[in-house]
Amino acid sequence: MKKVSKKTRNNTIKRVAIAFQSESGGGIGIIFIGLSAILLAFVVFINIVDYSLFTYKRNAITKAMDYAVTAAVQQINKNQSVVGVANGFTEDTGKKLLEGVEIDVDMANRTFLNVFYANYKSYNLRINDNLLICATARRGEKLKYVIKSGTELILEGELENSLLVEGRINQAITQYWPSTEDNAQVYINGNLKTNMIENGTYLFAFINNIKITGLYSERQLNLSSFAGAKLER
Amino acid sequence: MNKIYAFIIIIPLIALLFLKTMTFYEFDTKQRYIKNTVDGVAHKVMITGVMTVSDKEELLDKLQKLGDFKDEDVTFKCGNIQSDGTLTGLYSYVPGNILDRGEIFSIYVESKAESTLSRTEGNSGDTTNKLFYKAKAICRIEKSQQED
Numbered sequence: 001m002k003k004v005s006k007k008t009r010n011n012t013i014k015r016v017a018i019a020f021q022s023e024s025g026g027g028i029g030i031i032f033i034g035l036s037a038i039l040l041a042f043v044v045f046i047n048i049v050d051y052s053l054f055t056y057k058r059n060a061i062t063k064a065m066d067y068a069v070t071a072a073v074q075q076i077n078k079n080q081s082v083v084g085v086a087n088g089f090t091e092d093t094g095k096k097l098l099e100g101v102e103i104d105v106d107m108a109n110r111t112f113l114n115v116f117y118a119n120y121k122s123y124n125l126r127i128n129d130n131l132l133i134c135a136t137a138r139r140g141e142k143l144k145y146v147i148k149s150g151t152e153l154i155l156e157g158e159l160e161n162s163l164l165v166e167g168r169i170n171q172a173i174t175q176y177w178p179s180t181e182d183n184a185q186v187y188i189n190g191n192l193k194t195n196m197i198e199n200g201t202y203l204f205a206f207i208n209n210i211k212i213t214g215l216y217s218e219r220q221l222n223l224s225s226f227a228g229a230k231l232e233r
Numbered sequence: 234m235n236k237i238y239a240f241i242i243i244i245p246l247i248a249l250l251f252l253k254t255m256t257f258y259e260f261d262t263k264q265r266y267i268k269n270t271v272d273g274v275a276h277k278v279m280i281t282g283v284m285t286v287s288d289k290e291e292l293l294d295k296l297q298k299l300g301d302f303k304d305e306d307v308t309f310k311c312g313n314i315q316s317d318g319t320l321t322g323l324y325s326y327v328p329g330n331i332l333d334r335g336e337i338f339s340i341y342v343e344s345k346a347e348s349t350l351s352r353t354e355g356n357s358g359d360t361t362n363k364l365f366y367k368a369k370a371i372c373r374i375e376k377s378q379q380e381d
Binding site: 035042045059063067074107114115118119230 | 236238239240242243246247250253254257261264265268272275279314317318319320334335337339369370371372373375
């Protein structure tokens with residue numbers, strides 16, 4: 001490494017000192033540096049405010065979704081379900097039967113939207129066309145599922161195992177929104193042993209690509225939530 | 234002399250920015266705490282079906298630590314979901330009443346006093362621009378009160 005002589009270094013310091021101390025340029029230099037620092041701080045501040053507003057809105061939306069899904073899951077279709085104490089228990093063991101209790105998906109959809117908007121209302125947030133709802137019900141050893149968006153039926157059928165629901169929901173998402181990216185997939189099962197869906201009455205809600213605006217920037221999000229019917233006879 | 238002018242410009246700007254940051258931070262943090270508090274209470278009612286008088290006092294205690302909240306600034310409502318899925322016709326809820334599965338419970342809080350952030354903006358004359366601490370939560374009771 002080249003050693004800088006003491007003399008040269010002293011000269012440089014002198015020149016810098018003259019530039020800042022001279023009557024003509026000193027004040028301007030400080031104003032320039034000061035204003036740049038303030039501008040930088042201002043930009044950082046604006047970004048913090050933007051992100052802070054975004055996270056506040058996002059948290060409120062996810063909470064509204066939780067309330068909405070727990071409200072919607074209670075919309076049991078009594079005409080299609082096995083109702084009554086006589087039908088609700090097995091004759092052999094006396095245990096509660098939780099099969100054949102179905103959710104009215106159209107009503108669940110309406111309830112979801114009403115409870116959601118009651119909790120979070122914003123003039124530029126509409127989720128009606130971005131909402132996908134999947135209802136499951138136990139039919140003997142099989143699991144019946146219905147996936148709808150609004151009143152449009154996307155997929156319907158019966159599954160051998162509740163593990164397969166995740167695949168069906170993801171299939172419905174890519175089928176209904178073909179341009180959806182890979183990351184817009186739901187993961188319900190961590191692995192076979194932590195399967196969160198049992199063979200029963202459940203409701204899943206998925207909101208595809210909603211746009212949340214902070215102070216100025218707009219971010220897109222996919223949100224999902226689900227709830228069990230917590231049936232009691 | 235020029236340096237004095239420089240500081241006359243820069244220091245007030247820094248102070249202004251600092252003040253804005255502080256007031257915004259205060260508003261944001263308090264608003265989040267208030268929303269969380271309200272959500273916590275709503276969730277409890279969702280699971281148990283009842284909001285006791287002591288729950289209400291606890292809620293007011295927590296809110297009063299965060300802002301200027303009086304008894305009348307907190308409103309509780311309850312009602313049923315209509316057959317078309319709408320939530321109209323909610324009526325006021327008296328703490329201690331037991332709600333059944335399927336009923337709707339709502340909490341709405343709004344502070345009496347305007348937030349500091351709003352006051353520092355200097356448009357207090359215009360009531361539509363005032364910023365208050367507000368939060369609401371509307372949930373549906375999950376607990377069935379019928380005995381097996």
